[in-house]
Amino acid sequence: MTDSHxxxxxxxxxxxxxxxxxxxxxxxxxxxxxxxxxxxxxPARRASRYAQxxxxxxxxxxxxxxxxxSLARGAQTRAAxxxxxxxxxxxxxxxxxxxxxxxxxxxxxxxxGQAAALLIALPAEASGGRPDQPFMKRANELLLxxxxxxxxxxxxxxxxxxxxxxLELVLVQVVRLQKERxxxxxxxxxxxxxxxxxxDVIPRLRSAASEYAAx
Amino acid sequence: MTRTAxxxxxxxxxxxxxxxxxxxxxxxxxxxxxxxxxAPRVFRLAYRLTGDAELAREFTQDTFVRxxxxxxxxxxxxxxxxxxxxxxxxxxxxxxxxxxxxxxRETDLADLDALHPVHSGTRRLDPDLRDRLAKAIDALPEIxxxxxxxxxxxxxxxxxxxxxxxxxxxxxxSRLSAARAQLRAALADxxxxxxx
Numbered sequence: 001m002t003d004s005h006x007x008x009x010x011x012x013x014x015x016x017x018x019x020x021x022x023x024x025x026x027x028x029x030x031x032x033x034x035x036x037x038x039x040x041x042x043p044a045r046r047a048s049r050y051a052q053x054x055x056x057x058x059x060x061x062x063x064x065x066x067x068x069x070s071l072a073r074g075a076q077t078r079a080a081x082x083x084x085x086x087x088x089x090x091x092x093x094x095x096x097x098x099x100x101x102x103x104x105x106x107x108x109x110x111x112x113g114q115a116a117a118l119l120i121a122l123p124a125e126a127s128g129g130r131p132d133q134p135f136m137k138r139a140n141e142l143l144l145x146x147x148x149x150x151x152x153x154x155x156x157x158x159x160x161x162x163x164x165x166x167l168e169l170v171l172v173q174v175v176r177l178q179k180e181r182x183x184x185x186x187x188x189x190x191x192x193x194x195x196x197x198x199x200d201v202i203p204r205l206r207s208a209a210s211e212y213a214a215x
Numbered sequence: 216m217t218r219t220a221x222x223x224x225x226x227x228x229x230x231x232x233x234x235x236x237x238x239x240x241x242x243x244x245x246x247x248x249x250x251x252x253x254a255p256r257v258f259r260l261a262y263r264l265t266g267d268a269e270l271a272r273e274f275t276q277d278t279f280v281r282x283x284x285x286x287x288x289x290x291x292x293x294x295x296x297x298x299x300x301x302x303x304x305x306x307x308x309x310x311x312x313x314x315x316x317x318x319x320r321e322t323d324l325a326d327l328d329a330l331h332p333v334h335s336g337t338r339r340l341d342p343d344l345r346d347r348l349a350k351a352i353d354a355l356p357e358i359x360x361x362x363x364x365x366x367x368x369x370x371x372x373x374x375x376x377x378x379x380x381x382x383x384x385x386x387x388x389s390r391l392s393a394a395r396a397q398l399r400a401a402l403a404d405x406x407x408x409x410x411x
Contacts (some may be wrong), residue, residue: 008406012398015348016367022262022271025255029272033258034250036276041283042243 031184035191039169108154112209115142115167116202122174126189129182136178143171163208166199231295238286250279253296256369257303263364264307265314274310278303293378300379308357344405351401359394366391 022028118138125131131139146168155161173192180188196202231252237245257278262271282289282299289298352360361380365371366387373391377384399406 011344015345018345019349019352019368020263020266022259028255028258030254033272033276037279038243040280042246
């Protein structure tokens with residue numbers, strides 16, 4: 001090999017090392033990446049047994065409530081409607097006629113509206129630091145409701161399920177804010193905002209809320 | 216060519232079989248430990264292959280999500296590091312095909328001209344060489360490019376690359392040799408300047 005060939009190889013080698021040169025370990029977004037990975041790879045596993053029991057218990061309570069409401073409304077309808085009125089409650093195929101889906105719609109619509117309101121209020125709530133206790137309590141309640149809905153018939157609708165899953169991820173991050181300290185809380189807030197923007201969560205929530213309300 | 220010291224054997228000393236068992240049992244802290252042990256090298260490789268921080272981040276995330284979701288399929292025949300690097304290569308190669316198709320549409324004629332030698336005679340400057348080299352590497356067949364990046368830039372051994380890519384070591388060596396030859400040919404006018 002000639003000297004000029006060696007010199008050219010050295011030059012080539014130096015140039016090669018600069019090709020798509022990655023940042024150092026400290027500059028890598030390792031924490032941000034982990035949050036995203038954790039959210040996608042571990043969401044089901046994160047639920048504790050306590051949380052699972054809580055879900056079951058809450059589902060039972062809501063089920064009983066819906067059942068009572070159905071009976072009461074059913075009695076009113078039977079009393080008020082003429083015998084020829086068609087039955088329209090069985091529009092969703094998986095819902096039995098005894099528990100008509102429209103009974104849940106106002107509740108779902110209200111819940112979706114509340115979730116949108118909470119997320120819209122988040123930047124202002126968090127601007128002075130940690131959001132206050134009532135806000136966090138509300139976020140916790142909405143997270144619980146989201147998970148209940150995911151386990152309910154509402155979760156059977158692919159679009160609704162998709163929205164609920166996105167919402168669950170965002171609410172988990174919101175709830176986690178109470179444990180974060182500065183500056184990681186600020187980073188977490190930015191990530192929440194990014195997630196909201198990238199997935200159009202708030203516009204989808206509003207749209208779904210109005211659709212359910214219009215049902 | 217000399218090589219930088221980044222390779223699979225630099226994996227931190229963690230009891231991986233135990234960690235994997237814990238992850239399978241739902242322990243996300245164990246998942247975090249596995250991630251800590253491998254994420255920097257996966258990210259480095261993804262960055263080298265894409266040259267884009269956002270894409271490297273997205274592909275690293277995708278790699279680990281897939282790895283955790285398919286961890287039950289990992290039988291331990293190969294090292295975990297080999298397995299996760301295989302996933303990385305698959306994720307990046309598949310996604311970059313789409314990215315390249317999009318970029319190709321945006322490439323104008325001036326960029327295409329830059330791939331070919333220009334006989335102006337005043338290009339001894341490093342930035343020019345770097346730029347030309349980058350374009351020449353981008354133009355390599357993907358399997359050559361991956362081999363070159365893993366070996367000459369990230370310091371993986373031929374044995375490691377062969378394991379990750381599922382080929383014989385000899386194949387790996389001949390691909391590297393071919394990649395270097397193509398680069399030399401693409402930069403022949405620079406080499407001539409050094410000879411003159």
